[in-house]
Amino acid sequence: MIERESAADIEARAVRWVVRADQGLLTAAERAELDAWLAGDPRRAGAHARAEAAWVMLDRAKALSGPSPSPARGGMVRRGLLAGLGAAVAACAAIVVVPRLLSARYGTAVGEIRRVPLSDGSLAAINTDTVLDVAMRPRLRQVKLDKGEAWFQVAKDPQRPFVVESGPVRVRAVGTAFSVRRRDGGCEVLVTEGVVEAWSQEVGAAPRRVRAGERIFVSDEVGPASPAAAPIDITRSLAWREGQIVLDGEAFAAAAAEFNRYNARKIVIADETMGEEKLVGWFRTNEPESFARAAASSFGGKVSVRGDVILVEAGE
Amino acid sequence: MTDGRARIVAWLGREILPHEGDVRAWLRRSLAAAGDADDVIQETYCRLAGLASVDHIESPRAYFFQAARSVALEQLRRARVVRIETVTEIDALNVELDEPSPERIAGGRRELARVQRLIAALPDRCRRIFEMRKIEGLPQREIARRMGVTEHVVENESVRGLRAILAALAEGETHQDAVPRRSSSHDRTRKRR
Numbered sequence: 001m002i003e004r005e006s007a008a009d010i011e012a013r014a015v016r017w018v019v020r021a022d023q024g025l026l027t028a029a030e031r032a033e034l035d036a037w038l039a040g041d042p043r044r045a046g047a048h049a050r051a052e053a054a055w056v057m058l059d060r061a062k063a064l065s066g067p068s069p070s071p072a073r074g075g076m077v078r079r080g081l082l083a084g085l086g087a088a089v090a091a092c093a094a095i096v097v098v099p100r101l102l103s104a105r106y107g108t109a110v111g112e113i114r115r116v117p118l119s120d121g122s123l124a125a126i127n128t129d130t131v132l133d134v135a136m137r138p139r140l141r142q143v144k145l146d147k148g149e150a151w152f153q154v155a156k157d158p159q160r161p162f163v164v165e166s167g168p169v170r171v172r173a174v175g176t177a178f179s180v181r182r183r184d185g186g187c188e189v190l191v192t193e194g195v196v197e198a199w200s201q202e203v204g205a206a207p208r209r210v211r212a213g214e215r216i217f218v219s220d221e222v223g224p225a226s227p228a229a230a231p232i233d234i235t236r237s238l239a240w241r242e243g244q245i246v247l248d249g250e251a252f253a254a255a256a257a258e259f260n261r262y263n264a265r266k267i268v269i270a271d272e273t274m275g276e277e278k279l280v281g282w283f284r285t286n287e288p289e290s291f292a293r294a295a296a297s298s299f300g301g302k303v304s305v306r307g308d309v310i311l312v313e314a315g316e
Numbered sequence: 317m318t319d320g321r322a323r324i325v326a327w328l329g330r331e332i333l334p335h336e337g338d339v340r341a342w343l344r345r346s347l348a349a350a351g352d353a354d355d356v357i358q359e360t361y362c363r364l365a366g367l368a369s370v371d372h373i374e375s376p377r378a379y380f381f382q383a384a385r386s387v388a389l390e391q392l393r394r395a396r397v398v399r400i401e402t403v404t405e406i407d408a409l410n411v412e413l414d415e416p417s418p419e420r421i422a423g424g425r426r427e428l429a430r431v432q433r434l435i436a437a438l439p440d441r442c443r444r445i446f447e448m449r450k451i452e453g454l455p456q457r458e459i460a461r462r463m464g465v466t467e468h469v470v471e472n473e474s475v476r477g478l479r480a481i482l483a484a485l486a487e488g489e490t491h492q493d494a495v496p497r498r499s500s501s502h503d504r505t506r507k508r509r
Contacts, residue, residue, distance in 0.1 A: 047358045058431055
């Protein structure tokens with residue numbers, strides 16, 4: 001569902017067809033091409049009708065007489081947009097000039113997500129309830145992840161490998177982007193760019209190479225499993241960087257556990273069968289109650305809130 | 317365009333497009349990701365364009381809301397999707413329907429003003445092309461000659477202009493002076509992908 005043709009792409013093509021057809025320039029072959037395109041997806045036919053409607057509506061302008069209207073309004077709209085862009089650029093600039101320390105600890109509270117620039121030019125996005133210790137040494141960029149999860153965009157520096165340490169698990173990168181999540185008994189590693197090497201110090205085996213679009217679980221005691229290709233999965237799994245949880249067929253119980261990582265108010269599902277129901281959706285990490293209510297109503301359950309517990313039970 | 321098709325398209329432009337901003341705002345409040353609202357809108361136009369006749373439709377605005385609602389619900393069912401507020405917000409529909417249609421209030425004059433404003437808001441070169449094409453009714457070849465550019469440039473500018481106009485319609489720019497729009501107070505996460 002993530003890789004389908006975007007509404008914007010569809011609109012762009014639909015508009016071009018409308019403009020060209022208006023000039024009466026469509027050959028029989030083009031007409032056939034248009035028909036085939038329209039038949040491919042109801043959204044295309046819809047976008048085409050919409051663009052055509054707007055185009056035809058503009059013919060009403062012919063009824064106007066007198067001088068053409070002042071463009072002042074449009075000018076204002078554009079200036080407003082530019083001002084917005086300016087603010088966005090300023091916000092980006094502000095991130096870059098944050099002071100950089102050589103050795104630092106970064107912690108996040110439950111529900112907190114931080115992005116921090118590191119002194120070597122790398123960037124770390126730190127997920128909920130995480131502790132990260134960063135030490136920039138002359139020959140090594142050392143990052144300790146005691147608990148939680150973080151994603152790193154690593155600045156290239158072949159002389160100084162970037163190594164994430166979590167228990168006995170090691171993940172090494174030179175210039176790449178990846179995330180490490182501490183779980184019971186090991187770490188989950190997702191690679192979004194380049195290549196990393198992952199291993200456990202408890203095991204003698206050679207490091208395992210993991211490439212962009214792959215995920216791997218590195219057990220503390222057994223070492224790395226085989227990497228699995230999962231590019232779409234990875235995009236979803238890293239949605240937390242935007243404060244989102246993206247579900248695509250996860251069980252309700254697993255999804256609730258994911259929300260519970262981010263919130264002091266915990267979702268408790270009293271009904272086991274309901275906990276196994278699968279769901280799809282896009283949520284904000286900090287809205288566990290909306291999520292619980294939406295899911296419960298979809299599965300015929302009911303929700304009650306007592307103190308820090310959001311209880312989901314089977315409906316009557 | 318056949319006659320029937322031409323009638324539907326004209327009806328869409330006159331009776332449906334002006335309400336798109338409101339329908340979108342409602343969809344955005346109901347669905348978590350704006351990308352989904354775009355999909356629903358396109359599918360809704362597909363349904364409306366496929367109508368055999370529109371004579372029986374008394375309130376196009378209400379019809380538009382109902383159609384969008386039914387497309388949205390169908391998508392939810394198809395994907396077994398649950399999203400923030402979907403369930404509660406779907407009932408907010410009734411509130412929207414009670415608002416008087418700006419079309420019914422204002423009639424043709426406002427429609428002309430709207431078209432005028434949409435064209436006026438375009439970037440300069442786009443605007444000139446649209447004025448020649450839509451007001452003076454010049455063919456593309458003649459527009460290209462007068463502006464000293466190729467027909468290809470005129471086509472590209474036309475595409476750009478029409479997309480800008482569709483974007484303005486999507487924002488509900490067109491009748492902000494007719495009905496105060498309910499602002500979307502939710503700080504929603506917009507992007508997916």
